[in-house]
Every structure is written in structure tokens, then in C-alpha cells.
């Protein structure tokens with residue numbers, strides 16, 4: 001397949017590009033380094049610094065003989081994006097290119113505006129680039145489980161049948177997000193649904209949970225093929241943060257009561273899910289929504305799991321709750337469906353003790369690089 005990966009320099013985009021290229025697909029990555037820029041501005045650089053994207057692609061080619069074409073471009077620039085879509089004639093576009101940090105989106109008006117304009121602007125342009133230059137292309141879009149929030153009823157996979165005064169209609173499942181970033185994803189979904197309904201686009205919208213991990217077969221080929229592994233409060237996801245805190249000897253930062261429950265997945269499973277989605281397009285005029293996670297944990301459970309494994313490795317891990325910087329339920333009902341990707345063939349890799357100890361071992365190799373000033377929450381929206 002000809003695959004265009006928007007946001008191909010990111011935590012998920014770069015491993016996705018290598019995954020598809022290794023399997024013989026024709027891969028182009030497109031990125032404007034927004035994440036690198038925000039990381040610099042907010043002192044949130046990843047654990048290991050990254051080569052520029054063209055050099056990473058050269059390293060990948062040297063290791064595997066496979067080529068990844070690199071375009072440094074902005075999805076918010078429609079002409080630039082259109083030109084790339086025309087040149088690459090993609091059968092699949094994987095759209096990762098958004099500002100993905102909830103805390104950043106809540107930092108101040110400037111960060112909120114950047115997040116809003118970038119995320120909606122990128123998605124709008126992806127839609128129009130596809131309509132004008134590749135109308136049969138399947139858009140695989142990354143949404144988030146955070147779109148649903150934490151309602152007091154079961155969360156369905158994208159859609160819900162509503163009965164009202166004796167009549168029934170299927171609607172997008174109600175969404176109520178807890179940050180501006182998550183709200184941009186809700187708006188993306190609505191925008192995509194509009195263009196699917198009225199213009200016949202084909203879209204898979206993946207409601208992904210927080211991802212953890214720093215190893216895939218391709219990343220493990222060479223240290224310069226590593227992805228952006230963040231442990232800071234801005235870009236770090238909770239498992240990656242707890243693992244790094246355990247290594248640094250910093251008490252695990254459980255926010256508030258720690259009963260916040262989410263669905264998680266390994267970065268290797270993200271790659272599986274994207275490939276499964278790409279291999280089975282939903283068809284013109286279809287918006288397929290899949291909930292992309294493999295298992296559920298509360299923050300307290302994750303902290304206990306990391307402590308258990310860390311202690312066995314002699315790390316003496318402590319857990320210390322901190323004031324919750326976020327406005328969110330700390331104790332709630334959570335029962336989301338997630339059978340769609342399993343039905344497509346997903347073989348989950350669970351968060352076992354072995355997986356955690358391998359992550360701890362890997363981060364231990366970079367212990368000296370951990371900057372403890374990046375760990376405690378620096379953005380609050382609970383006051």
C-alpha cells in the first residue's frame with residue numbers, strides 16, 4: 001500500500017512508519033516538528049534526544065534497506081499538504097498530526113488557541129486534501145478514549161441507539177471531554193462524520209487509550225531509531241512516567257485519589273491496531289469507530305504494579321499522591337466496549353511484570369538523563 005503518515009516524527013508516528021516500511025509498504029512521513037518545538041518551549045524534551053527526521057530515515061535505510069520518504073510540512077498549510085497527497089497518491093493516510101497534550105492545551109490562552117487551530121485546522125485540511133486529490137483514500141484518524149469522558153453508563157464503540165418517544169435512531173455516542181485537547185478530538189470526530197455523511201469519505205476513527213512502551217522490533221535495531229519517550233508532566237503518559245519515576249527514585253505521582261480508570265495499550269499494539277485498520281477499509285461513506293485499548297487500570301493499580309516490579313529489582317519505589325492538577329472524577333464507573341479490533345484480529349500484549357521490568361531496564365540505561373524538574377505537574381486546571 002502507499003501510506004502517508006501525518007505526524008510521522010512523533011511518539012507513535014515514527015514507529016508506525018518503520019513498521020509499515022519493514023512490511024514492504026511505500027511509506028511517506030509528513031511532520032512540521034510541532035512537538036519538538038513545544039517540548040523545547042516547555043522544557044519537556046524526551047528522555048533520549050532524537051535525530052532530525054531525514055537522518056532517522058537514513059539510519060533506518062542503512063539498517064534495513066527499506067526507504068521512508070520524508071516531507072517536512074505543516075498539515076495546516078493546505079497547499080503543502082495537497083501537493084504531498086498528489087505526489088504520494090496514498091491509499092491510506094494515518095493522521096496523527098495533532099497537538100496531543102491535555103496539560104499543554106490547558107496551560108494558557110496561547111496554548112489553547114494553538115491546540116484548537118492546529119488540531120481542527122489539520123483535520124479540516126486532511127479532509128479537503130483527500131476530497132480533492134485522493135477521494136478513495138482511507139483516512140485512519142487517531143482519536144482518544146478521552147472523547148467519551150467518564151459517563152455513568154457503559155461506553156459503546158462509537159455509536160449508540162437512542163430510543164425517544166417510541167422511535168429509535170443511531171447517533172455518535174455522547175462525548176464530554178475533560179480538557180481542550182480532548183475536546184478538539186471530539187470536534188474532529190464530528191467534522192469527519194459530517195464529511196463522511198455528505199461527501200462519502202471513508203474513515204476509521206480510533207479512540208485510543210494512553211499508550212506505554214519504548215520498544216518495537218524496528219526501534220530495537222539501533223539506538224538512533226528510538227522514538228520520543230517522554231516522562232514529563234506535559235507529554236508523558238502515566239505508565240511511561242511511573243516507570244521513569246521508579247528509576248529516578250522519585251515517589252510515583254498519583255494524582256488525587258488515584259481511582260481514575262482508563263484503557264491502556266502497549267505501543268506494539270498501537271502498531272497492530274493501525275495495521276489491522278489499514279488492511280480493512282470500512283468502505284466509502286462509512287465512519288468506523290473502534291475503541292483502541294487492551295486492558296483497564298486505575299492509576300492506583302498502575303502505581304502498585306510498577307512498585308511491585310520495581311521493588312523486586314531493588315529500586316525501593318514509593319507512591320506519594322499529589323494534589324490533582326486536573327478537573328476529573330477520581331472515583332467513577334468505567335466500562336467501555338472494545339471488541340472491534342479484537343474481531344479484526346488484534347492479539348493483545350498485556351502489561352505483565354516482564355513487560356514492566358523490560359521497560360525499567362531500558363530506562364535504567366538512561367538514568368543519568370532524567371531531569372527531575374520535569375516530573376511534578378506544572379499545569380493546573382483544578383482551581
Ligand SMILES: NC(=O)c1ccc[n+]([C@@H]2O[C@H](COP(=O)([O-])OP(=O)(O)OC[C@H]3O[C@@H](n4cnc5c(N)ncnc54)[C@H](O)[C@@H]3O)[C@@H](O)[C@H]2O)c1
Pocket residue numbers: 006007008009010011012013030031032033034035036073074075076095096097098099100118122142143144145208209210211212228237
Ligand atoms: N500517545 C498516546 O498515548 C495517545 C493516546 C491517544 C491518542 N493519541 C493520539 O495519537 C496521535 C499521535 O500521538 P503521539 O503521542 O505520537 O503524539 P506526538 O506529539 O508525538 O506526535 C504527533 C506528531 O504530529 C506532528 N504534528 C502536529 N501538528 C502538526 C501539523 N499541523 N502538521 C504536521 N505535523 C504536525 C508533531 O510534530 C508530532 O511529531 C495524536 O493525534 C494523539 O492525540 C495518542
